Amino acid sequence: MFGETVLKEIDEIRVKYPDRRSALLPSLYIAQREFGWLSQEAMQCVAKALNLSESIVRGTASFYSMFKHKPVGRHLIQLCTNVSCMILGAERLVDFLGNKYGLQPDGTTEDGRLSLVVMECIGACGTAPAMLINTDFYDNLSEKRIEEILEKYK
Amino acid sequence: MISLTINEKEVTLDKPVTVLEAAKQAGIKIPTLCHHDLLKPWSGCRLCVVEVERMPRLQTACTLMAADGMVIKTESEAISNVRRGILEFLLINHPLDCPYCDKAGECELQDLVNKYGPTVGRYKEEKRKVPESHKDQIIARNTERCVMCTRCVRMCNDVQGASAISIIGRGNHSRMEPFSSESFDCEYCGNCLTVCPVGAILSRLYIHSFRPWQVDKEVGTICSYCGVGCSLVVQVRDDSIKRVIPKLGFGLNKGLLCSRGRFGYEYVNSPDRLKTPLVRKNGKLEESTWSEALSIIADKLTEIKGTSGGSAIAGIASPRCSNEDNYVLQKFMRVTCGSNNIDSLSRTGFAAAQKYFEDLLGQGITANIIDGIKNSEVVLVIGGDPTAVNPILGLSIREAARRGASIIVLGHAKGLEKFKTVQVVPPLFKEAEVLEALLVELFRAKGVRAELPFIDKEMRELSEKAAEKMDLPGFDELMKALLNSASTSIVLGMDLIQRTNGHRSLFGVAGITYLLEARLYLLSERPNEQGLIDAGCVPDMLPGGRPMNIPDFKSKFEAAWNGPIPDDDGLTLFEIIEGIKNRNIKALYVMGENPVFNLPGGPFLKDIFGNLDLLVVQDIFLTETAEIADVVLPALGWAEKSGTYTNLERRIQLQKQAVKTSRGMEDWRILSEISGRMGQKMGYLETDDIMREMAKVSPLYADLTYDEIGKGDCLWPYHGKPLRGEMNEVPPVVDAEKDYKADFYLAPEKLLFHSGTLSRKSPALMKICPEPTLKMSAASAGKLGLKEGDRVQFSTTAGSSEAPVSIDESIKDNRVFLSNNFQGSGVMDLLSFSIDEVTKAFGIEGCEVEIKKHGIKA
Structure with a gap:
């Protein structure tokens, strides 16, 4: 269930659009923020808040890959392995995350701290390899730098 | 006027339509997969492409509006190539499991591939594999076969308004699924079944049981469930119903059905059906023969009529039986038994409200076309959920909402939750007060209408009595909407009628209807509630709604029926029950009804029915009432007999026999047999004979024939003349003191x-x-x-x-x-x-x- 403040936030989004369906994507982001991922319950909450059918909510949510359709860890690492990043050792970094933290692509560490998604280009080819942790951006990555950065994400 | 050329044929249109529709009017078929007549154009499948002169590319006929001077070709080599290409793409994933797919034979994809090819596929890759879903007990979903035309999703969202399914995922992984991805949590209308062009959505009721071409016959008839009376087609093989499908574009439902109509037909073949007459011997119901059972009834009724008079006999008619059945029952009661005690369980709702409204506002006030709801500016829904009681009528309200109407719910209606504009919740059991307050406000704003002075007078008195305006959330909005509306529909459910002083709500509704010149719709749970009133199964009226107390009407019917009709006023349902309790009524004849279960106080009824010397129940099942009867007679059910039904908008429709059975007898034939044994021969051989007689004696049905009714547009007031309102004053309001403080x-x-x-x-x-x-x-x-x-x-x-x-x-x-x-x-x-x-x-x-x-x- 959404709390009062979240419902108010969705209401504020809703009045910006001519119809309820238009407010669906931003509301799904809010649900994802609240629940961590778009569970059935999260989608039901959105449907109820916008008075839309649950099925329409799921249909829309399932179209977009940037919505999370299964539970993820507290912090989500999105690491690029496209051409520039690959040439500069991104695949080594994937192995490093596996060996050091037990973190496989599309997997989550046992303590639920970290999740890893290997993603397509994030437009940082000049300073590759690059990654996103949640919404924070990091580039010029190496094993050592990743280790230091991850210290901040407990 | 638009003129265009399609395949070298001149086509003239009187209104602008799409090229697809124009071709259809000219008898030219353009293939489609995503287009369906029940849905809006979508142009997703691209199969309907046509060549248009002076247009650079092929155009989709389903979305292109026909314009003057267009020259169109619907078949050419280029077009065939495109269609073949599209079909080849579809066949990349569509399995070629036609030998065991239930759709084979009526599959649109199969027919198209047959016509355009390809004959071989060039793709060597594996087909997409998705296991068939067995999670739902009614709807079989086979996603492999799906061609992503989205007809089902659009039907569910745009027409049914249930929005229970959608396309999940993207690209090659997209598939149709309900929210839970397992069973459907929906209204089970099955309209997605109607529109699916392939075997992706099928009904488990008939899956793997027959091939579509293996049906002996298709019978166009009407549904047996509610008062809307949807047209449908029954497919029969070996005298058993294989499935029920809608008839596209026909009847008032135009191809839409609800769960009851589509999936509820299996009761006809239930093993619990009564097969032979049952007679109570030594306290137990035992199997008997027709001649024994009928003689027992005839002898007993004759005896009671002789000793206690006809008024000791009462009959209960059935809103599930046809006009003919009910007509014969009331004639049997009035002439053969000599009693006007004939009523039905419709007295508890529909008949009570209908009488009140007609007395006040004139006969036919509730005869409004369901389709008209769609064009209303305001739909006021009171006392029940139309989408549950009369689902197809409910769809019209949803459509009105889509067209921009205000949907105002007084009380609650679950099926309109996503469609309502305002919901006004009256204080507990104070609906009548809210309606009265609304009427007073409307009257103050609009003034007298001066058509029916006694109603104007009553409203004036009410408004003088009423103090200040009602303070209720949504009330002002409701008022404003009604005042600004040029066309209002009022949909009234039975909930408010069934109140201690229900008539007070009824006056409120009648007043609003009168003031706003609104269309009034009465929800009707049973298929023939209106019909049984018109057939004369009410104590105070003869067939055609002619009042008993006018001697000329009575003598006309006496002459036609060859027998006297008693003078005394008949008893209404609860007066009959009171009579049974006081042992004034000695025999009760129940046709197709189950009062012990359907009326409140069942145990009490069961108890007092023990007072009766004779209780006859004529039904298709051994109901709670039949269990305590002295004689039980097996009747024929829906699809086993023919007859006419009158729906809530007063459309007379023909229900046709589809299967033959030896289980029972038509209700009218049983009555006619008993009547003959009591010395009053009725002489009907077939239902046509009864209709002919009704058309002769009942002014409502003047000159009606089965042929005319069968065309499906037999609407009020037919050829007959309606009577105007008989009442000249509003019955005084009996107000009960109310104080409701309990928790629930x-x-x-x-x-x-x-x-x-x-x-x-x-x-x-x-x-x-x-x-x-x-x-x-x-x-x-x-x-x-x-x-x-x-x-x-x-x-x-x-x-x-x-x-x-x-x-x-x-x-x-x-x-x-x-x-x-x-x-x-x-x-x-x-x-x-x-x-x-x-x-x-x-x-x-x-x-x-x-x-x-x-x-x-x-």
Whole structure:
């Protein structure tokens, strides 16, 4: 269930659009923020808040890959392995995350701290390899730098 | 006027339509997969491409509007190449499992590939594999076969308004799924089945049981469930019903059906059907023969008529039986038995309201075309959920909402939750006061209408009495909407009629209808509630709605029927019951009705029916009432007999025989046999004979024939002349002192998936909705510490029962609702009731109920 403040936030989004369906994507982001991922319950909450059918909510949510359709860890690492990043050792970094933290692509560490998604280009080819942790951006990555950065994400 | 050339043929159009439609009018078929007549154009499949002169590329005919001077080709080599290419793409994933696919033979994809090819596929890759879903008990979903035309999704969203399914995922992984991805949590209308062009959505009721071409016959008939009377087609093989499908573009439903109509037909073949007459011997019902059973009834009725007079006999007619059956029953009661005591359970709702409105506003006031709701500016929904009681009428309200109408719900209606504009929740059991307040405000704003002075007078008196304006959330909005509306529809459910002083609400509704010149629709649970009134199965009126107390009408019918009609006023339903209790009524003849289950106070009724010297029940099942009868006669059911039915908009329609059975006899034939044995020969051979007689004696049906009715447009007032209102004053309001302080009150609920005696013998409907639930608001559940699905025990002064809890967001007061459909746990047995002095319907209000979580001892 959404709390009062979240419902108010969705209401504020809703009045910006001519119809309820238009407010669906931003509301799904809010649900994802609240629940961590778009569970059935999260989608039901959105449907109820916008008075839309649950099925329409799921249909829309399932179209977009940037919505999370299964539970993820507290912090989500999105690491690029496209051409520039690959040439500069991104695949080594994937192995490093596996060996050091037990973190496989599309997997989550046992303590639920970290999740890893290997993603397509994030437009940082000049300073590759690059990654996103949640919404924070990091580039010029190496094993050592990743280790230091991850210290901040407990 | 638009003229264009299609395939070198000149086509002239009188209104702008798409090229696809124009070609259709010219008899030229353009292939489509995503287009369907019930849906809006979508242009997703690209199969309908055509060549248009002076247009650079091929155009999709389903979205291109026909314009003057267009020159179009619908078939050419280039077009065939494109179509073949599209089909080849579709066949990349579509499995070639036609030998065991149920759709084969009526599959649109199969037909198209047959016509355009390809004959071989060039793709070597594996087909997409998705296991068939067996999670749903009614709808079989095979995603592999799906061609992503999205017809089902658009049907569910744009027409049915249930929005229960959508396309999940993207690209090659996209698939049609309900929210849960497993079973469907929907209205089970099955309209997605109608539109699916391939075998991706099928019904488990007939899957793997026959091939579409293996049917002996298709019979176009009407549905047996509610008062809308949808047209449908019954497909028959070996005298058993294989499936029920809609007839596209025909009837008032134009190809749409609801769960009851589409999946509820199996009761006809239920093993519980009565097969032979039963006669009570030594306290037990034993199998008997027709001649014995009929003789017992004839002898006993003759004896009672001789010793106690005809008025000691009473009859209960059936809103499930045809006009002909009911006409013969009332004639049998009036002439053969010499009694005007003929009424039906419609007295508890439809007939009571209908009489009140017609007395006030004139005959035919409720005869409004259902389709007209769609064009209303305001739809006022009162006292029930139209999408559950009359689902197809409910769809018109949803369509009105899509067209921009204000949908105002007074009370609650779950099926309109996503469509309503305002919901006004009256204080508990104070609906009449709210309606009166509304009427007063409207009257103050609009003034007298000066058509019916006695109503104007009553409204003036009301407005003088009324103090200040009602303070209720949404009330002002409701007022404003009604005042600004140029076309208003009022949809009235039975909930408000069944009140201690239901007539007070009825006057409110009548007044609003009169002031706003609104269209009035009465929801009707049974298929022939209007018909039985017109056939004369009410104590005070002869067929055609002609009042008994006018001697000229009476003598006309006496001459036509060859026998005297008694002078005394007949008794209404509850007066008959009172008569049975006082032993004034000695014989009761029940045709196709189950009063012990369908009326409140079942145990009491069962008890006093013991007073009767003769209780005859004519039915298709051994109902609760039949179980205590002296003689039980097996009748024929829907699809087994022919006859006419009059729906709630007063459209007369023909229900046709589709299968033959040796199980029983038509209701009218049984009555005619008994009448003959009592010395009053009726002489009917077939139903046509009865219709001919009705057309002759009843001014409503003047000159009507089956041929004319069969065309489907036989609408009020036919050829007959309606009578104007008979009443010159409004019956005085009997006001009851009300003080409702209990925590919870029990009230009856109408379910979408059930209708009582018939639906509980339909396996499919029992799978969809297997048990009763106690519906309550989230607030009530919170107060009791209950969550969805918790089992509770509940008791009233009349009895107790148990059921799981279901939370209904649309309910906003402290009433809890239970339906009256399941054997042994109907709500009626638990209710206390009173009788409305004016309408003679029962009133259910203030029935206190105590609710406990199951297993917790008090």
